[in-house]
Amino acid sequence: MAAGALGAGVLSRLASRALAQPAGETAVSGSAVGNAATQPWQPVPVLQAEPPSPTRFASSGPGLGNRIAITFDDGPTPGVTEIVLKELDKRKIRASFFMIGRNAERFPSLAKEVADAGHEICNHTYTHPQLSALPAAKAQYEIQKAQEVITAATGHAPKWLRPPYGAFRRKDQGILAQQLGLGVIWWSVDPRDWSQPGVGQIINRVVSATLPGSVILCHDLHPQTAQAVGIILDQLQEKDYNFTNVSGFLGEPYGPYFG
Numbered sequence: 001m002a003a004g005a006l007g008a009g010v011l012s013r014l015a016s017r018a019l020a021q022p023a024g025e026t027a028v029s030g031s032a033v034g035n036a037a038t039q040p041w042q043p044v045p046v047l048q049a050e051p052p053s054p055t056r057f058a059s060s061g062p063g064l065g066n067r068i069a070i071t072f073d074d075g076p077t078p079g080v081t082e083i084v085l086k087e088l089d090k091r092k093i094r095a096s097f098f099m100i101g102r103n104a105e106r107f108p109s110l111a112k113e114v115a116d117a118g119h120e121i122c123n124h125t126y127t128h129p130q131l132s133a134l135p136a137a138k139a140q141y142e143i144q145k146a147q148e149v150i151t152a153a154t155g156h157a158p159k160w161l162r163p164p165y166g167a168f169r170r171k172d173q174g175i176l177a178q179q180l181g182l183g184v185i186w187w188s189v190d191p192r193d194w195s196q197p198g199v200g201q202i203i204n205r206v207v208s209a210t211l212p213g214s215v216i217l218c219h220d221l222h223p224q225t226a227q228a229v230g231i232i233l234d235q236l237q238e239k240d241y242n243f244t245n246v247s248g249f250l251g252e253p254y255g256p257y258f259g
């Protein structure tokens with residue numbers, strides 16, 4: 001449509017409503033001219049990216065200051081957890097313990113001992129299933145029941161969840177964790193100590209793979225880990241690493257660091 005075909009009234013409204021708009025542009029698009037009486041200039045819509053998930057996910061910490069975190073999964077285990085605690089305490093190192101709810105329920109005084117020693121208490125589900133294979137209601141039960149029994153045994157409500165085997169459906173199961181106030185954390189160094197590869201192997205795998213920001217995954221489950229842990233801590237301290245725990249790295253999952 002040519003500008004000349006517009007009535008004088010429309011043209012004057014265009015001029016008065018879109019002073020900043022160069023005169024030629026109002027006539028370029030047919031649809032703009034068609035809407036000219038009510039809206040002579042259409043802003044280009046701003047494309048919105050999909051909003052990020054509200055759930056906090058992490059697998060390592062910031063690499064600043066040579067800091068690393070050591071974490072222990074699958075306990076508490078009588079005969080193993082006590083040794084791990086002793087080795088940590090000797091060096092005044094605080095770790096994060098991802099407890100299986102059923103174990104905390106079975107050994108509440110040992111679970112409490114971990115918390116009383118100043119370590120961070122975290123959620124590793126109630127019975128250690130592969131969460132990604134579970135329907136929503138069962139996954140929710142696993143996380144929530146663990147949260148309840150671990151809190152009851154230790155007096156501390158976990159802030160972080162580690163999915164067994166790392167198996168987790170971020171999109172829908174992330175919401176379950178977030179609703180319980182839990183961030184989800186994986187790991188970045190895995191010596192596969194649960195397979196009992198030998199004390200020397202566990203030590204070498206951890207020490208050779210650790211970098212600033214590493215989150216080290218160990219298990220207070222078998223004696224080999226208990227035997228390896230003191231040497232691992234010594235060797236990493238000799239390399240000038242400073243130990244923290246998950247919240248020491250990342251703060252609370254829904255706190256100001258992530259906000």
Ligand SMILES: [Zn+2]
Pocket residue numbers: 073074124128164165
């Ligand atoms: Zn586990």
